[in-house]
Amino acid sequence: MAHAASAVESGAFELFLKQNLSKDLLRFTTAGSVDDGKSTLIGRLLHDSKAVYEDQLASIKKSRINRSTGPVDFSLLTDGLRAEREQGITIDVGYRYFATAKRKFIIADTPGHEQYTRNMATGASTADLAVILVDGTKGLLPQTLRHAYISSLLGIPSILAAINKMDLVDYSKERFLELEEEFFSLAEQLGIGNVQCIPVSALAGDNIIERSERTPWYSGPSLLEHLEAVPHAAAPRTKSFRFPVQYVVRPDANFRGFAGQVASGVVRLGDVVTALPSGRQSRIQSIVTYDGQLAEAFAPMSVTLQLEDEIDLSRGDMLVQQDSLPHVAKRCEATVVWMHAQPLSAGQNYLIKQTSRQVRGKITKIIHRVDIKSLEPEPAEQLQMNDIATVELETSRPLFFDAYRQNRTTGSFIIIDPLTNATLGAGMIQAPLPRSADRRSADPLPPVQSPESPVANIERYQRHGHYPAIYSTSQPALAKRLERQIFEEGFEAIVVDASQVSLLSARDSWAILYTAGFVVIYANPSLEPEERVELETVAGGRYFDLDTLNLSAEDADAARQVLLLAESLWTANERQEY
Amino acid sequence: MQVSQELFRGAAPGIGLSEVAVSTKHKLSHLKVLEAESIYILREAVAEFARPVMLYSIGKDSSVMLRLAQKAFYPGKIPFPLLHVDTSYKFPEMIEFRDQYTKEIGAELIVHQNHEALAAGANPFALGTQKCCGQLKTKSLLDALGEGGFDAAFGGARRDEEKSRAKERIYSFRDAQGQWDPKNQRPELWNIFNSRIDKGESIRIFPLSNWTELDVWLYIHTENIPIVPLYFAKEREVVVRGGSIVVITSPNQLLPGEKTQRMSCRMRSLGCMPCTGAIRSYACTVPEIIEEMISFRRSERENRAIDHDEEGSMEMKKREGYF
Numbered sequence: 036m037a038h039a040a041s042a043v044e045s046g047a048f049e050l051f052l053k054q055n056l057s058k059d060l061l062r063f064t065t066a067g068s069v070d071d072g073k074s075t076l077i078g079r080l081l082h083d084s085k086a087v088y089e090d091q092l093a094s095i096k097k098s099r100i101n102r103s104t105g106p107v108d109f110s111l112l113t114d115g116l117r118a119e120r121e122q123g124i125t126i127d128v129g130y131r132y133f134a135t136a137k138r139k140f141i142i143a144d145t146p147g148h149e150q151y152t153r154n155m156a157t158g159a160s161t162a163d164l165a166v167i168l169v170d171g172t173k174g175l176l177p178q179t180l181r182h183a184y185i186s187s188l189l190g191i192p193s194i195l196a197a198i199n200k201m202d203l204v205d206y207s208k209e210r211f212l213e214l215e216e217e218f219f220s221l222a223e224q225l226g227i228g229n230v231q232c233i234p235v236s237a238l239a240g241d242n243i244i245e246r247s248e249r250t251p252w253y254s255g256p257s258l259l260e261h262l263e264a265v266p267h268a269a270a271p272r273t274k275s276f277r278f279p280v281q282y283v284v285r286p287d288a289n290f291r292g293f294a295g296q297v298a299s300g301v302v303r304l305g306d307v308v309t310a311l312p313s314g315r316q317s318r319i320q321s322i323v324t325y326d327g328q329l330a331e332a333f334a335p336m337s338v339t340l341q342l343e344d345e346i347d348l349s350r351g352d353m354l355v356q357q358d359s360l361p362h363v364a365k366r367c368e369a370t371v372v373w374m375h376a377q378p379l380s381a382g383q384n385y386l387i388k389q390t391s392r393q394v395r396g397k398i399t400k401i402i403h404r405v406d407i408k409s410l411e412p413e414p415a416e417q418l419q420m421n422d423i424a425t426v427e428l429e430t431s432r433p434l435f436f437d438a439y440r441q442n443r444t445t446g447s448f449i450i451i452d453p454l455t456n457a458t459l460g461a462g463m464i465q466a467p468l469p470r471s472a473d474r475r476s477a478d479p480l481p482p483v484q485s486p487e488s489p490v491a492n493i494e495r496y497q498r499h500g501h502y503p504a505i506y507s508t509s510q511p512a513l514a515k516r517l518e519r520q521i522f523e524e525g526f527e528a529i530v531v532d533a534s535q536v537s538l539l540s541a542r543d544s545w546a547i548l549y550t551a552g553f554v555v556i557y558a559n560p561s562l563e564p565e566e567r568v569e570l571e572t573v574a575g576g577r578y579f580d581l582d583t584l585n586l587s588a589e590d591a592d593a594a595r596q597v598l599l600l601a602e603s604l605w606t607a608n609e610r611q612e613y
Numbered sequence: 614m615q616v617s618q619e620l621f622r623g624a625a626p627g628i629g630l631s632e633v634a635v636s637t638k639h640k641l642s643h644l645k646v647l648e649a650e651s652i653y654i655l656r657e658a659v660a661e662f663a664r665p666v667m668l669y670s671i672g673k674d675s676s677v678m679l680r681l682a683q684k685a686f687y688p689g690k691i692p693f694p695l696l697h698v699d700t701s702y703k704f705p706e707m708i709e710f711r712d713q714y715t716k717e718i719g720a721e722l723i724v725h726q727n728h729e730a731l732a733a734g735a736n737p738f739a740l741g742t743q744k745c746c747g748q749l750k751t752k753s754l755l756d757a758l759g760e761g762g763f764d765a766a767f768g769g770a771r772r773d774e775e776k777s778r779a780k781e782r783i784y785s786f787r788d789a790q791g792q793w794d795p796k797n798q799r800p801e802l803w804n805i806f807n808s809r810i811d812k813g814e815s816i817r818i819f820p821l822s823n824w825t826e827l828d829v830w831l832y833i834h835t836e837n838i839p840i841v842p843l844y845f846a847k848e849r850e851v852v853v854r855g856g857s858i859v860v861i862t863s864p865n866q867l868l869p870g871e872k873t874q875r876m877s878c879r880m881r882s883l884g885c886m887p888c889t890g891a892i893r894s895y896a897c898t899v900p901e902i903i904e905e906m907i908s909f910r911r912s913e914r915e916n917r918a919i920d921h922d923e924e925g926s927m928e929m930k931k932r933e934g935y936f
Contacts, residue, residue, distance in 0.1 A: 052900070055827075056642050056831065058642060058644075059641075059646075129779045129780045130780075131779060132772070132773045132823070132825045134827070138643075139643040141823055153800060156802065160803045161802075161804075282659060284686060284688070284689050286688055290689075296652070323688065324687065325687040335641070335646060335649050336645075336649050337648070337653050337656070337684075337685070350660050374800045386809070388805050388807065389805070390805075391660070443803065444803065447803045447805065449800075449805045449807060451807055453809075456807070456811065458801075458807045461800065461802045461803075
């Protein structure tokens, strides 16, 4: 068997290798149409950075079609589909690759014409930077606005405006400065912070790789220099640890690990993490990889985490930093890009896929559509393909999310048609919504202990000797009976009676007592479904609805039946119980 | 330019500079980012599909994909079988490597041949490369997927290999006939994949989509991944046929009038013996291959007849169900 390692004697290769293994990766998207010279620009980058191999070039020269004015039509390098070459347009997002000594680049090349919004959004979703082509002879066009808007919408932190065709405006400094100013004011309107304008000629190669002598008045970087230097800022902005569980690795009875990719933040051995939706906490026992155990893992590493406690956790759940929880909600406000010929209608049933979680959901309301030409909001009953709108989303089970602006991974979702299986649209979550309009709270999680609390939940539980739980019942008499019985079994038990509380709301009362580690018996003869969901969200597997049992206040062993519902509330016994 | 320099120093909207700065310590190299992405893709698919399979072609890309699968499910074993579509025209070294290596890592291997076509004498000289590939690869593959009831199949294709591949999704939807419709692909945003299919339909999944040929070689080197010896230069019996160097392993591969010569050469990509040309080379180690590659100006699929039959031929084959 031939093995792969045998170092070349000279140090040259080692140096080359070292350089190549320390490169980072920058993904960028290019927006514009053939007319703007976009494909020519990409072809130029690929060609001049020596990524175009001679035989590929030879086959283009052989091709029947040449829609450029130059001797080689660089756009044929990127338009990979037959229909694209024949019609002279870019139909779909194409991906291209090149590398320099400093970085490896992935270009998501998106069409400027047909279905521009859908394809631009797709290319932009993973990009760290957007290159927007501006035709120097035409100036900023409506599509420039669209491109910049979609880039900012999809959370691209940096924009590079390539003011192209400078050769056709005599490399005019005045023309460049004029367009630069226009572009800056556009970027400011859209709240895009990191903008660089560069005067280029893709056709003649000015300021693409090297700074051009034909623009001596320009002191900024060339396009490639900027691409090599731009900060790699598309990493999640939140530092909070988020780990959507993808898969449970369980090769035998002795190993149970949670496989996933760190979406944001860092996790270290011994860190306390909270599992969602159960809300239970545990510590990181080991960070397992094929290449050995690690002391820490950070985004975007793919690892397998083992916890100290055997808590219930599976695909679709999330491990998060205990003192910085994501939103847990069934309703949120989101911006949606619609991508299918079948229009979006409010109230229709869809599947929502967000991180590793897939739930049923619907758009309950189209708040407004964005007029892509003026960027003004306008009312809409339906959304058509390529429409962008702010909507209210409601899901059957809670999602765990951060605002898209803070975290692209936990803040994004796709919408799937449960009947045809088609991907219909994509969404970016802005904020959670209160569970219904008349409630004041925007966050269904209770005012749990503040992040600065010097006492960890687990410490409280250890002092009590048991975990908290919430039992709800429609029978206040049963609740009273249980309070005494469960207390006598050794638990800190207390009744919250919805008809008795006055100082705090019932919801606040059970939430606070649960946080403090009590076994809460919540008596409410008219429990609303929404509050039940909240109870589930807060207490997860530690919430039990006693109305599902046939219990009455007269039952002598009601407490025992009730306590059996939980696998174990005792902290000391827990590990043996499983 | 002053304005733009100002802005350049500023951070993206809504964040302070300090937050950006924090992340600089925890940085991964591009190869590690690619590795993490591929592992994520493999895990997603295994979690969501009932019966996935990995197309194992014995080539360098397959070798990398296999290593990534080992990593994705460690310390568990690879939770799906490997499928090799054997045209019977593969190099003996490939078969030997396949059997030995899959056994060594404890993977389940399925080998599938289109016996009917082979019995009818299918070969590239009689049928032409297109028809031969259609029978021995595409049809054989579709049959194997159907027989195994596989609803997802991993392939080692990279987007940098060929123009139509540059447009293909990581999750590539195939209808009940295994066909690809390039004009009607599902949008694919972020790293959220739509794995919903109806009975009979399937998804081809390409975990190496964003890798380049250089990435693959760098990874083979740093990870010490075993590969078929044919990739390394050695004196071999060859004939020069139609401009390409064809390695001859038995005299019945010679066409009338052909005579072999000895040449130091190696394979840049592995396919069927009659249709995969070798290149002149003295590169005997992975670093030497990498060195050769970067000074090299011809793309790796050039020596594969199938891509060059007519303009857009790979797209045509993919539409019909080819990987």
